[in-house]
Amino acid sequence: xxxxxFFTSSVGKKFVMGxxxxxxxxxxxxxVGVNACMFADLSIFNPADDGTMFNIAAHFMGSMVVIRLLExxxxxxxxxxxxxGYVLEAKNRGSRxxxxxxxxxxxxxxxxxxxxxxLGTLILLFLVIHLAHFWVKxxxxxxxxxxxxRGVEMHNMFKEMLIVFKEPLVVVIYVLGCIxxxxxxxxxxxxxxxxxxxxxxxxxxxxxSLGYGFTIIxxxxxxxxxxxxxxxWVGYHN
Amino acid sequence: xxxxxxxxxxxxxxxxxxxxxGRFETYQVxxxxxxxxxxxxxxxLNEQLIREGKxxxxxxHDCREGICGTCSMYxxxxxxxxxxxxxxxxxxxRAYKDGDTIVVEPWRANxxxxxKDLVVDRSAFDRIIQAGGYISVNTGNAVDANALPVDKDKxxxxxxxxxxxxxxxxxxxxxxxxxxxxxxxxxxHLALLPQGDPERKNRVLNMVAQMDREGFGACTATGACxxxxxxxxxxxxxxxxxxxxxAAGLEK
Numbered sequence: 001x002x003x004x005x006f007f008t009s010s011v012g013k014k015f016v017m018g019x020x021x022x023x024x025x026x027x028x029x030x031x032v033g034v035n036a037c038m039f040a041d042l043s044i045f046n047p048a049d050d051g052t053m054f055n056i057a058a059h060f061m062g063s064m065v066v067i068r069l070l071e072x073x074x075x076x077x078x079x080x081x082x083x084x085g086y087v088l089e090a091k092n093r094g095s096r097x098x099x100x101x102x103x104x105x106x107x108x109x110x111x112x113x114x115x116x117x118x119l120g121t122l123i124l125l126f127l128v129i130h131l132a133h134f135w136v137k138x139x140x141x142x143x144x145x146x147x148x149x150r151g152v153e154m155h156n157m158f159k160e161m162l163i164v165f166k167e168p169l170v171v172v173i174y175v176l177g178c179i180x181x182x183x184x185x186x187x188x189x190x191x192x193x194x195x196x197x198x199x200x201x202x203x204x205x206x207x208x209s210l211g212y213g214f215t216i217i218x219x220x221x222x223x224x225x226x227x228x229x230x231x232x233w234v235g236y237h238n
Numbered sequence: 239x240x241x242x243x244x245x246x247x248x249x250x251x252x253x254x255x256x257x258x259x260g261r262f263e264t265y266q267v268x269x270x271x272x273x274x275x276x277x278x279x280x281x282x283l284n285e286q287l288i289r290e291g292k293x294x295x296x297x298x299h300d301c302r303e304g305i306c307g308t309c310s311m312y313x314x315x316x317x318x319x320x321x322x323x324x325x326x327x328x329x330x331x332r333a334y335k336d337g338d339t340i341v342v343e344p345w346r347a348n349x350x351x352x353x354k355d356l357v358v359d360r361s362a363f364d365r366i367i368q369a370g371g372y373i374s375v376n377t378g379n380a381v382d383a384n385a386l387p388v389d390k391d392k393x394x395x396x397x398x399x400x401x402x403x404x405x406x407x408x409x410x411x412x413x414x415x416x417x418x419x420x421x422x423x424x425x426x427h428l429a430l431l432p433q434g435d436p437e438r439k440n441r442v443l444n445m446v447a448q449m450d451r452e453g454f455g456a457c458t459a460t461g462a463c464x465x466x467x468x469x470x471x472x473x474x475x476x477x478x479x480x481x482x483x484x485a486a487g488l489e490k
Contacts, residue, residue: 001443006487010416010456011446011480088456092414095348095455101249101262102315102341104411108465114413116458191459197484199477 013088018195020081021188025214027074032221034061038158039224041234050236051158055147059154062138082124089117112183113191119184126177133164162236165229174226182219189214242272244336248283250295251343256351256359262341276319276329277302277309296355304328304468307403310410311356312343317407317466325405325468345406347415349453362452363404363420369448370441371424373433386432396430399423401469408463408471414455419463421449422475429482439486446483 006012040046040053061067112119137143138155147156164170189211198207228234245268253260267283274282277299284294300308309326313319319329334340342356350358402423409417425442428434434441457476464473 001487001490005447009446009483009487010450010454011418011483012487014456014458015480015484088458092416092455092458095415095453096346097348098260098346100312100315100343100346102343104315104462104466107316108411109413109460109462113458113460114462187459194459194473194477195480197477197481199474199481201474204474 013084014195016080016084017088018192020077021192023077024081025189028218032218034058035225036221038234047237052149054158055154055156056149058157085117085120110187113187116184116187119180122180123177123184126173126180129173134160162229165226171226171230175223178219178222182215185215186212239332243269244334246270246334247339249339249341252355253352255354260352270331272332274331275327276331277327279331296357298357299327302327305403307405310345310358310405312345312410314341317410318468323468323470345410347409349415350406350409360406363406365452366421366445366448367424370437370444373428374436388431392430396427399426399471399475402471403469405468407466407468409454411462411466413460413462414458416457417449417454418457418476418479419467419471421445422479423471425479425482426475439490442479442482442486443490
């Protein structure tokens with residue numbers, strides 16, 4: 001079998017979707033971990049932090065060579081996941097020209113498992129907004145204020161976040177974006193393992209529980225970020 | 239359960255042939271016994287239509303015992319009707335009450351073109367089987383049945399997969415018209431047994447290639463297929479197929 005045949009078959013395409021999906025899931029762990037450093041400023045931890053931990057973590061991500069190189073891999077993974085997703089969605093929609101009069105609906109499947117294309121599109125729209133808010137500014141413009149810790153100058157991403165998340169509309173968009181991500185993950189996490197051929201009965205329950213657990217924890221942490229800023233749970237206290 | 243009779247309104251898909259656009263026709267049936275099967279109710283309706291000089295409704299049926307996989311009605315938005323793990327022929331009219339309206343449609347998938355009314359062409363499944371759903375057996379004396387040791391768990395899993403009757407309800411239920419539960423069952427059935435080992439890798443590659451050629455969609459693991467399967471074929475067969483395909487695709 002030629003490689004091209006493998007990757008253009010319906011099963012091969014799903015294998016790529018599953019693999020890139022799991023790669024993006026691994027990125028989410030890093031992303032949520034770095035961003036959660038902002039919570040160091042919460043009054044129950046260290047109100048005098050003023051975003052120090054967050055800024056240093058963001059600086060590390062932006063300045064480390066290996067991570068910058070992985071950034072290219074990440075974009076490649078995202079693009080592959082999106083393009084392949086739309087290719088599959090188009091093929092799948094095209095496989096039934098005449099639909100049913102009475103739909104099966106939720107009898108037998110969850111709405112979000114049938115709406116991965118829509119949820120993915122919402123995440124994509126959110127991603128464009130999100131990248132414009134932070135990543136583009138950090139990498140390509142000089143609009144971010146500098147801040148210095150122990151003589152090392154870096155972007156004050158924390159301050160930028162405080163500005164961005166003061167807009168109620170932005171907070172709402174972020175919450176909705178995260179909810180789309182939650183439902184995408186609720187199906188995608190376990191489905192990705194199925195697509196790459198994991199089927200051991202012994203691990204099924206574990207993977208399902210892990211999937212839901214991961215989805216809830218990651219999404220809640222992401223949602224809490226704009227909310228924490230908006231309600232002044234984090235911010236400059238001096 | 240006590241016997242009762244009922245009058246029903248049936249909204250049934252009528253389509254002269256594959257070129258015809260098709261439409262719904264509404265029929266009234268009276269004195270339907272709760273003891274009848276769904277197909278017997280259709281027999282009553284068809285006799286009525288023949289008496290009236292009208293065209294009877296074409297529908298597939300054969301064994302009427304739930305084992306051949308020929309019957310194929312999409313009833314009120316669900317393949318094989320409202321009962322779990324059941325075929326249309328084994329659906330009985332006690333599932334309905336007097337005055338009910340029932341909508342009956344054919345399997346909808348481009349790979350299953352409508353031949354007439356509720357009859358669809360499922361020969362795509364036959365071609366998938368021909369592509370690899372077989373084993374090679376040497377002629378000569380029959381080998382002793384116990385000569386090949388088979389792991390009990392694998393034998394059970396293989397048997398459960400072999401229960402697939404190829405009715406196509408999985409395709410009908412799937413939003414993508416994917417045939418992967420069917421192909422997964424057929425691949426699993428043989429991949430788990432030593433008898434299926436010689437053709438194991440080519441089988442999965444060829445069957446998936448044929449499945450794609452037939453125009454079925456890709457699996458997105460919604461689970462609708464498993465929910466409507468009259469033989470309760472497990473979604474884990476799809477995962478096994480993916481694993482088999484990956485192993486074969488990487489090696490061959």
